[in-house]
Amino acid sequence: MGVLTCDKIMFVLGLFCLIMINHAFVTYSSPTGSLSGRAAHDHHFHVRKLQEFKSNFFPRELVSLSSSSSSSPSPSPSSPARSSTGVYSVIKYGADPTGKTDSTDAILAAISDAVSVDGDGFLMQGITNLGGVRISLEGGIYSISRPLKLPVAGRGNIVIFGGTLKASDNFTTDSYLLDLSSSSSSPNSDYTYEFVTLRDLMLDCNFMGGGIRVVDALRTSIDNCYIAHFTTTGILVQRGHETYIRNSFLGQHITAGGDPNERNFSGTAIDLQGNDNAITDVVIFSAQVGIMISGQANMITGVHCYNKAYGFGGTGIYLKVPGITQTRIVNSYFDYTGIVAEDPVQLHVSDCFFLGDAFVLLKSVRGVVDGINIVNNMFSGSNKGVDIVQLDQTDKEFDEIGQVVVDDNTVNGMNTKATAARGVTRVNGTSWTIDFNEILLFPRRIKSVQHSLMTDASNTFPRTILRNISNNQVFIESDMTVEGSSSVTVDQGLTISS
Ligand SMILES: *[C@@H]1O[C@H](CO)[C@@H](O)[C@H](O)[C@H]1NC(C)=O
Ligand SMILES: *[C@@H]1O[C@H](CO)[C@@H](O)[C@H](O)[C@H]1NC(C)=O
Numbered sequence: 001m002g003v004l005t006c007d008k009i010m011f012v013l014g015l016f017c018l019i020m021i022n023h024a025f026v027t028y029s030s031p032t033g034s035l036s037g038r039a040a041h042d043h044h045f046h047v048r049k050l051q052e053f054k055s056n057f058f059p060r061e062l063v064s065l066s067s068s069s070s071s072s073p074s075p076s077p078s079s080p081a082r083s084s085t086g087v088y089s090v091i092k093y094g095a096d097p098t099g100k101t102d103s104t105d106a107i108l109a110a111i112s113d114a115v116s117v118d119g120d121g122f123l124m125q126g127i128t129n130l131g132g133v134r135i136s137l138e139g140g141i142y143s144i145s146r147p148l149k150l151p152v153a154g155r156g157n158i159v160i161f162g163g164t165l166k167a168s169d170n171f172t173t174d175s176y177l178l179d180l181s182s183s184s185s186s187p188n189s190d191y192t193y194e195f196v197t198l199r200d201l202m203l204d205c206n207f208m209g210g211g212i213r214v215v216d217a218l219r220t221s222i223d224n225c226y227i228a229h230f231t232t233t234g235i236l237v238q239r240g241h242e243t244y245i246r247n248s249f250l251g252q253h254i255t256a257g258g259d260p261n262e263r264n265f266s267g268t269a270i271d272l273q274g275n276d277n278a279i280t281d282v283v284i285f286s287a288q289v290g291i292m293i294s295g296q297a298n299m300i301t302g303v304h305c306y307n308k309a310y311g312f313g314g315t316g317i318y319l320k321v322p323g324i325t326q327t328r329i330v331n332s333y334f335d336y337t338g339i340v341a342e343d344p345v346q347l348h349v350s351d352c353f354f355l356g357d358a359f360v361l362l363k364s365v366r367g368v369v370d371g372i373n374i375v376n377n378m379f380s381g382s383n384k385g386v387d388i389v390q391l392d393q394t395d396k397e398f399d400e401i402g403q404v405v406v407d408d409n410t411v412n413g414m415n416t417k418a419t420a421a422r423g424v425t426r427v428n429g430t431s432w433t434i435d436f437n438e439i440l441l442f443p444r445r446i447k448s449v450q451h452s453l454m455t456d457a458s459n460t461f462p463r464t465i466l467r468n469i470s471n472n473q474v475f476i477e478s479d480m481t482v483e484g485s486s487s488v489t490v491d492q493g494l495t496i497s498s
């Protein structure tokens with residue numbers, strides 16, 4: 001303890017380099033959607049339509065809520081809904097809040113005007129601060145036939161909120177209802193958008209594509225959203241930093257569990273292909289994979305996955321970051337579906353509840369597992385003999401095993417697996433064996449042993465020796481016949497050896 005060996009120093013330096021890499025720009029191949037430019041919109045037509053609509057359905061007070069400030073100047077003809085309040089109400093641009101007619105052009109026009117305001121100074125260099133302009137969906141349901149994209153990159157401090165977007169039957173498949181991406185990168189910036197908030201939205205993908213895509217954006221909030229009927233992905237995050245997904249509900253099919261078609265659930269609810277994101281207090285109620293992670297330093301907390309049972313081929317959280325995982329999963333609820341981690345290096349799973357024989361699977365790709373804490377979780381199963389933590393070594397055996405701690409989990413109706421274990425056995429003779437195979441996670445691997453002997457006889461002082469620890473069995477011999485009990489503690493973790 002306390003002595004830094006050369007190995008340790010190298011390890012610390014290595015770790016430092018890995019952390020540095022986190023903030024570097026990583027390139028992925030991404031599907032390039034076409035940027036819907038600032039199309040020609042017939043605002044006047046939409047305004048006329050809207051006025052008819054308003055007078056038919058809404059009392060005056062209701063429609064003018066968002067621009068109720070009496071000092072608002074009347075909107076200019078070129079921007080029918082531009083208001084001094086910074087709130088852009090899509091109905092004023094001709095969007096149909098009943099969802100009967102297509103509102104794509106109207107909402108795109110509102111977005112286009114909102115992001116064209118002058119702004120004030122800069123967020124990150126190259127990103128204009130729009131001051132918190134709001135695109136209000138005014139509690140309507142809007143039919144959309146193309147992705148809603150911002151027409152320009154390099155904008156920040158924008159809120160889109162308060163309504164339902166529904167993909168129409170001719171919605172372009174393989175794209176996303178709300179698409180925060182840009183084919184033209186913003187000048188002087190690695191990032192396209194900063195501090196965009198998508199809040200209080202229901203997205204019905206109508207089995208045509210995905211919900212939200214966020215590419216190269218910085219500090220994005222997705223808050224209180226309900227995303228359903230996606231075929232591909234509910235929320236896709238590519239590169240960028242700090243997309244925070246909070247208080248949201250995602251499911252391919254709208255169900256409350258025990259769905260007769262659960263076997264057919266497909267798609268991925270959240271796909272994080274970037275670093276430093278957080279998913280907090282999110283329920284995933286239907287999808288093949290709840291959360292797919294292929295970036296580092298992501299934080300998952302308060303997530304409830306009942307997307308598709310493991311028995312039907314579902315996965316709650318899939319960590320596809322072999323060799324450099326750096327993921328924390330805490331305080332979450334795995335409901336008949338578990339966690340899969342490929343070659344995990346630095347993975348922390350704690351304070352989670354695994355129900356219905358759900359378990360953690362460590363899958364070997366190149367045989368590396370290191371820096372793992374799976375501690376202080378609750379597991380509950382149905383006495384079918386399912387191990388709480390399992391190894392998939394079909395492709396390769398784990399042969400680079402570092403610091404792995406699986407311990408202090410409470411287990412009911414499943415098999416406990418751990419990397420440290422204690423055993424006590426009655427002794428009567430000159431040798432005895434305690435077999436730890438049932439509990440130890442890794443086969444043929446005991447790194448350290450402590451043992452002690454208590455004899456029934458009051459005046460003997462037997463000498464004992466640890467003879468053999470191969471094959472996860474501890475074999476102890478004594479120099480005389482003893483009657484008593486032997487207690488043994490074993491550990492599969494890292495030890496200092498010199
Ligand atoms: C999709 O259908 C709507 C009518 O339902 C129509 O207004 C819109 O132009 C169509 N869009 C495309 C891209 O075909
Ligand atoms: C589910 O999938 C199976 C086989 O893939 C198919 O036979 C069945 O019709 C599907 N059920 C539904 C409701 O789509």
Ligand SMILES: *[C@@H]1O[C@H](CO)[C@@H](O)[C@H](O)[C@H]1NC(C)=O
Nearest residue numbers: 427428429456481482483484
């Ligand atoms: C211990 O072993 C001896 C000889 O095998 C036997 O006579 C004795 O009863 C055993 N003691 C206990 C407590 O089982």
Ligand SMILES: *[C@@H]1O[C@H](CO)[C@@H](O)[C@H](O)[C@H]1NC(C)=O
Nearest residue numbers: 467468469470471472473475
């Ligand atoms: C340890 O026990 C195993 C069988 O469990 C045996 O094959 C091996 O030779 C033993 N090693 C020593 C050093 O006694």
